[in-house]
Amino acid sequence: MNLYLPLIIFGILIIITALLVILELLLGGSKPKTITINGDNQLVVYGDETVLTTLSQNKVFLPSACGGKATCGTCKFRLIDDVPSVKPTEEPFLNQQEIESGVRLSCQQKVKPDMKIVLPPGLLSAKDFETIVEHVEDLTYDIKLVRFKLINPSTIDFKPGQFMQIKVPGIEVVRAYSLASNPSEKEFVEMIIRYVPKGQATTFVHKAVEKGDKITLIGPFGDFYLQEDSNKPIICIAGGSGKAPIRSILYRLKELGMNREVKYFFGARAVRDLYFTEEFIELEKEFPNFKYIPALSEPLKEDNWKGPTGLITEVLDLMVDDLSNHEAYLCGSPGMIDACIKVLNKHNIKEKNVYYDKFS
Ligand SMILES: Cc1cc2nc3c(=O)[nH]c(=O)nc-3n(C[C@H](O)[C@H](O)[C@H](O)COP(=O)(O)OP(=O)(O)OC[C@H]3O[C@@H](n4cnc5c(N)ncnc54)[C@H](O)[C@@H]3O)c2cc1C
Ligand code: FES
Structure with missing residues (x-):
């Protein structure tokens, strides 16, 4: 009996392999x-x-x-x-x-x-781009700016507000990040990436990415972008890394002469969560039509904060009047966006004029 055992096992293996091949053919796996x-x-x-x-x-x-x-x-x-x-x-x-x-x-x-x-x-115009990390900068204790120089293709066309996806090398993880740079600067893109504890992509970006690294980006994607054929006054609202697409939108509005009135509400906890403040103050000086309104929900004593305090929804509610002729662009956590839309509705904004990207 022992003599035949290897033969029997071999025979069973052949039958199983044949069945698997037939199954694959039946399911059409190898057929074009x-x-x-x-x-x-x-x-x-x-x-x-x-x-x-x-x-x-x-x-x-x-x-x-x-x-x-x-x-x-x-x-x-x-x-x-x-x-x-x-x-x-x-x-x-x-x-x-x-x-x-x-x-x-x-x-x-x-x-x-x-x-x-x-x-x-x-x-159909989204592509994969080979890039090299050209610049990495800490904007706050948990937010980094990363600039990717495009290698192949070497230029990109995107609309201000759109996002691309980072392909994390080594692990098959793909995550979306809004483009924070000026769409007219076609040879590089910038992203603003907030660290999520234990998050796969953000741990990679915050703990591993260095100048000179090769990274693949895919895109551009998204129907959240500046409506350039409109002349409505604009309300922008962002929290945390939600500043990214709004920055790109503001670059474009600046190029267009900032001829629309823009109020930009940015919600943060304390002074240590604010960034790009000087950039937006400069923009205010250049264009009286533009107003930057950072609001802190939990300012620290040492912050010596003199600006608006409270949740961004409360500050928004206090500082806007009738919005029936306005357009709104919102970016940040789903909870923040939903809460802000309720306030915008209370001030009569039209649903079709509200654009948002939830960073879910
Ligand atoms: C259209 C779009 C644009 C985006 N743009 C940006 C951007 O410009 N900058 C940016 O920083 N992020 C942006 N995001 C979010 C980003 O895509 C990732 O979801 C986020 O960075 C977390 O990825 P991760 O791989 O590190 O975490 P994951 O490994 O996916 O998650 C780890 C854990 O953290 C939780 N988690 C995931 N995201 C968050 C979060 N934001 N806060 C708290 N907990 C979370 C998950 O539920 C999970 O339990 C955008 C998302 C979308 C859909
Ligand atoms: S990729 Fe399909 S639901 Fe996110």
Whole structure:
């Protein structure tokens, strides 16, 4: 019996391998599949990865602020024909109209044969950029400014307010960061990154990134950006690292002559959380139309703070009148944004004139 045992085991292994090969063929894993994007662009792809991963392997980049964990909802795409039912992980991010029109999360849907999908045309211009870290600076005890020089491609076009994704080398982690630099400076981009304890990307940026490091960025993405065809007065509201896209928007408004009235509310705890103060005070001196209003919720005794005190919502409520003709740009934590929108609504802002990016 002992003599035959190795033969039996060998035979079983061969049968299992054959079954696995048949299963893979049946599931179509190694067969080519086609994905048709917006009716004309056709990709031939292989494997059973998600739509998000497969598209990015083929240099079509969808935003994915959470790296595919179904917690950000930014990776939406629309399916035509054979639309699968919504997964529980997708439900929180899709409204009824989206569900009915075939919108799904690309990180939750696997590639199927002959997929026809629709992506916003703006997304097709997102690329991966090889960059070199040119400058790293501490803005506060927990916020860093990082400047990335673009190597390949060597220039970028982005709208002020948009974001890019950092690909953390070594671990397959991708995170979104708003661009904080002037969109007219096309050879580099800057990001303002706040340290999140135990956070994967921010620990990498704060503890490991140095001048000269090579890092891949993907983008640009996002429909939070300055509406340049409008002449409405503007309210900007930011907290923490939410200053990043507002800084880019202000660079652009400055270039356009700052001919719109701009009030910029920035919420922080204490003086040690303030940064770029001189930059914005200079802007105030140059343009009477621009007003910078930092507010501290918990100023320290030694801060000797003479400016507005309280939550940014309270300060906003006190310092604005009727906003029915204003536009608002908000950036920061989801809680802060939701609370500020309530105050803006109280002052009659129109919903269509409110733009925001939640740093979730
Ligand atoms: C469109 C967009 C633009 C963004 N722009 C910026 C930007 O300009 N600057 C910036 O600093 N961040 C920005 N973020 C947030 C950023 O993408 C990351 O979510 C954040 O830096 C944390 O990443 P991480 O990998 O370090 O943490 P993770 O490893 O993802 O998280 C670790 C833990 O921390 C929690 N956590 C995650 N984020 C926070 C947070 N902000 N505060 C408290 N706890 C948190 C998580 O729930 C988790 O438990 C943006 C997000 C979005 C969606
Ligand atoms: S990538 Fe975040 S939900 Fe899909």
